[in-house]
Amino acid sequence: MLHNEFMDIGFYLMFYPIVFFYGICIGSFLNVVIFRLPKNESLIKRSSHCMTCGAKIRFRDLVPIFSWLFLRGKCHSCGEKISPRYPIVEALNGIVYLITFAVMDFNAQSIIYCIFFSILICVGFIDYDTLEMDLWMLALILVLAVPSALLSDAVSLTDRLIGLACISVPFFIIGEIVAVFMKKKTGERIRGIELGDTILMAVSGALIGWKAVCASAFFGILLAAVFGMINKHRSGESKFAFGPYLAMGLFIGALFGESLIDWYIGLLTYDPYAVVQ
Numbered sequence: 001m002l003h004n005e006f007m008d009i010g011f012y013l014m015f016y017p018i019v020f021f022y023g024i025c026i027g028s029f030l031n032v033v034i035f036r037l038p039k040n041e042s043l044i045k046r047s048s049h050c051m052t053c054g055a056k057i058r059f060r061d062l063v064p065i066f067s068w069l070f071l072r073g074k075c076h077s078c079g080e081k082i083s084p085r086y087p088i089v090e091a092l093n094g095i096v097y098l099i100t101f102a103v104m105d106f107n108a109q110s111i112i113y114c115i116f117f118s119i120l121i122c123v124g125f126i127d128y129d130t131l132e133m134d135l136w137m138l139a140l141i142l143v144l145a146v147p148s149a150l151l152s153d154a155v156s157l158t159d160r161l162i163g164l165a166c167i168s169v170p171f172f173i174i175g176e177i178v179a180v181f182m183k184k185k186t187g188e189r190i191r192g193i194e195l196g197d198t199i200l201m202a203v204s205g206a207l208i209g210w211k212a213v214c215a216s217a218f219f220g221i222l223l224a225a226v227f228g229m230i231n232k233h234r235s236g237e238s239k240f241a242f243g244p245y246l247a248m249g250l251f252i253g254a255l256f257g258e259s260l261i262d263w264y265i266g267l268l269t270y271d272p273y274a275v276v277q
């Protein structure tokens with residue numbers, strides 16, 4: 001009905017700006033997590049301050065994205081540049097929430113997936129910075145699987161259990177095999193695929209199910225291969241964080257993986273001579 005369609009459009013015109021604003025505010029908190037968690041600093045105590053002069057960030061300079069633009073990326077007190085990464089992380093989280101609600105609509109599962117994607121942003125950036133993953137962040141993804149299983153039947157318990165193992169076990173085995181052949185001069189083992197990456201795929205598989213996590217691994221490896229090669233070519237450094245690419249892969253896989261895998265299976269089992277009734 002036309003009347004309802006107009007109500008729908010009105011709802012979404014109001015709904016999406018609110019979602020985006022909410023997303024960039026959470027993104028602001030993600031910046032704090034990305035910056036402080038690797039240093040074991042408290043996430044709530046002590047207000048934000050300039051890294052150069054120590055000036056406290058004023059309340060009116062705390063509006064996500066817009067404050068950075070208004071200040072033209074400089075500290076109000078000493079004029080030192082503020083990294084563009086802050087507004088980028090904020091905008092990224094806002095856009096991720098918009099896409100999630102646009103694809104999944106507004107329900108319990110899409111809210112849980114938004115939280116999952118925010119955790120992925122933190123995991124990805126922290127891995128990029130430190131080449132390490134925070135075990136508590138990964139545990140949080142596993143915790144999310146509980147309300148997801150209780151509130152939605154989109155992914156069955158069997159799919160979750162298969163998802164837990166179907167990528168993580170091969171990742172673990174590949175890591176072990178690589179470690180046998182590759183050692184640093186100091187005798188330290190090089191796994192190729194780190195344990196953090198393996199655990200990330202295990203807990204994510206439990207949350208999004210085996211189809212989505214298989215598609216995620218495919219996209220993650222593809223992105224890592226392309227950007228890893230570009231990165232190696234540019235910096236000559238062959239060691240790079242796998243986590244950011246897996247995080248991107250998981251975002252694509254969680255939203256589109258299930259339908260992509262179904263489409264692919266349909267393609268393989270398509271029978272052109274089947275009689276259409």
Ligand SMILES: [Zn+2]
Pocket residue numbers: 050051052053054055075076077078079080
């Ligand atoms: Zn300053």
